[in-house]
Amino acid sequence: MAKPSSASRARRPGAPEPADCYQLLLGVLPPNPHGAGPPPANRAARTEPGPAAAHAAANGAGEPVVAREAAPPRLAHALIGRPATGPLAGALLYEALADPRQAALLLERLRLPGTLGPLRFRRAPGAAIEADLTPRPLAAEQSNSSVVYGDAYILKVFRRIAPGINPDLEVALALTRTGCRRVPPPTAWFEAAGAGAPATLGLLQPYLADCADGWQYALDQLARGADFTAAAHALGQATAEVHLALARSLPTAEIGPPQIEHLTAAMSRRLDAAAGAVPALRPFRRALRGAYADLAALGDSGRAWPAQRIHGDLHLGQALRSTRDGRWSLIDFEGEPASPLAERRRLQPVVRDIAGMLRSFDYAAAVGAGGAHGGPQSAAGSREPREWARRSRAAYCAGYAAACGHDPRAEPELLRAYETDKAVYEVLYEARHRPDWLPVPLSAIRRLAGPAARDTA
Ligand SMILES: Nc1ncnc2c1ncn2[C@@H]1O[C@H](COP(=O)(O)OP(=O)(O)OP(=O)(O)O)[C@@H](O)[C@H]1O
Numbered sequence: 001m002a003k004p005s006s007a008s009r010a011r012r013p014g015a016p017e018p019a020d021c022y023q024l025l026l027g028v029l030p031p032n033p034h035g036a037g038p039p040p041a042n043r044a045a046r047t048e049p050g051p052a053a054a055h056a057a058a059n060g061a062g063e064p065v066v067a068r069e070a071a072p073p074r075l076a077h078a079l080i081g082r083p084a085t086g087p088l089a090g091a092l093l094y095e096a097l098a099d100p101r102q103a104a105l106l107l108e109r110l111r112l113p114g115t116l117g118p119l120r121f122r123r124a125p126g127a128a129i130e131a132d133l134t135p136r137p138l139a140a141e142q143s144n145s146s147v148v149y150g151d152a153y154i155l156k157v158f159r160r161i162a163p164g165i166n167p168d169l170e171v172a173l174a175l176t177r178t179g180c181r182r183v184p185p186p187t188a189w190f191e192a193a194g195a196g197a198p199a200t201l202g203l204l205q206p207y208l209a210d211c212a213d214g215w216q217y218a219l220d221q222l223a224r225g226a227d228f229t230a231a232a233h234a235l236g237q238a239t240a241e242v243h244l245a246l247a248r249s250l251p252t253a254e255i256g257p258p259q260i261e262h263l264t265a266a267m268s269r270r271l272d273a274a275a276g277a278v279p280a281l282r283p284f285r286r287a288l289r290g291a292y293a294d295l296a297a298l299g300d301s302g303r304a305w306p307a308q309r310i311h312g313d314l315h316l317g318q319a320l321r322s323t324r325d326g327r328w329s330l331i332d333f334e335g336e337p338a339s340p341l342a343e344r345r346r347l348q349p350v351v352r353d354i355a356g357m358l359r360s361f362d363y364a365a366a367v368g369a370g371g372a373h374g375g376p377q378s379a380a381g382s383r384e385p386r387e388w389a390r391r392s393r394a395a396y397c398a399g400y401a402a403a404c405g406h407d408p409r410a411e412p413e414l415l416r417a418y419e420t421d422k423a424v425y426e427v428l429y430e431a432r433h434r435p436d437w438l439p440v441p442l443s444a445i446r447r448l449a450g451p452a453a454r455d456t457a
């Protein structure tokens with residue numbers, strides 16, 4: 001096994017060698033105590049000597065970086081800085097995956113599973129990975145870092161690392177085991193062994209080159225004035241199939257009165273906090289509380305619901321539609337990256353995913369129509385996008401019901417409470433980060449607070 005070399009060792013051109021990969025991952029930095037965003041250049045100064053990847057894993061987060069003595073001009077855009085102290089002192093740190101050579105080395109390592117210091121490279125049984133595929137970093141806005149290899153594979157390197165298996169890998173493995181073909185099967189992955197459970201660092205999956213993501217597809221359909229209901233119906237079916245497969249392959253439970261009480265109390269607290277920060281929400285607070293009270297009353301009456309593993313952050317951007325046959329696949333089962341791992345793996349009612357997708361239709365309608373009318377602000381309240389979203393919702397729920405026999409609209413209290421909770425979250429988010437977009441969730445809040453919402457969630 002190659003010994004970890006000094007982070008600032010001069011690099012030799014030529015054939016890939018394991019030490020290069022080790023060096024790449026030696027540079028995984030510990031969490032940024034100041035939250036998201038690029039790490040300060042002296043972050044490495046806070047690492048203890050020893051394998052930084054394992055250290056980062058044990059500490060709950062990290063950034064894939066690489067260290068070298070000098071960086072060529074072509075990598076100037078990926079530079080992070082030069083730490084003055086710590087194990088990477090004096091080295092130039094830059095985004096590892098922006099360097100085609102590092103990205104190629106990483107794929108090479110995934111082709112040949114094994115261990116390297118604290119790192120374990122694993123491959124799905126029977127998976128053969130092509131060699132010499134050209135890497136290109138994914139241009140999309142995302143919270144992790146992805147590289148596409150020759151249109152054959154996509155590697156996602158997680159930017160928030162926590163001890164334990166990442167749900168993106170865990171769920172995709174479980175779905176693949178159960179024969180569900182709605183998710184690209186894991187081809188290979190790598191992890192860091194620390195004091196606790198190994199932390200997943202990256203996941204390689206087939207790249208679905210002939211797909212458009214659902215968000216872009218919906219906007220295209222809106223722009224062309226084309227029908228989206230058939231696609232929404234098929235997407236509902238795909239969602240139901242994935243939920244059924246998750247219930248077959250991973251644990252399930254039931255949530256009864258105590259959990260419902262806890263859930264509705266938490267929803268109410270989030271509403272109060274959002275209303276405290278966003279005055280425009282206040283006139284609706286009472287009516288929205290009514291949505292939670294209706295659900296709580298059902299709980300009090302002894303009602304229980306099944307809970308299971310879910311997607312956790314489902315929206316149109318997490319669905320890929322084949323341009324060949326219109327078939328939908330779902331991706332990115334890591335849940336909300338900002339939540340703790342235990343929370344992201346919690347068993348929940350499937351309606352949480354459904355509510356997420358329904359909210360996404362509202363956003364697509366507002367943005368799609370805004371292209372013609374001057375932005376989401378002016379589009380949110382107008383009739384046409386509302387009608388597009390309404391038809392999409394109905395088709396999606398009908399598709400869901402067709403695949404599993406359960407129509408989410410048959411439990412309006414549950415759906416309304418979850419959709420309200422999501423819209424409240426969006427109100428707070430938009431008020432803080434994109435005030436121009438605030439009318440989009442506020443338009444949903446108006447609907448959800450109205451009397452009609454009681455019967456037709
Ligand atoms: N298997 C795949 N085939 C084709 N494209 C893919 C595949 N997986 C991901 N993508 C593309 O890459 C983008 C980012 O992927 P993904 O959502 O998994 O990354 P992420 O960092 O978790 O993003 P987010 O910050 O939205 O959570 C997707 O929106 C999609 O366009």
Ligand SMILES: [Mg+2]
Binds near residue numbers: 143332334337
């Ligand atoms: Mg994600």
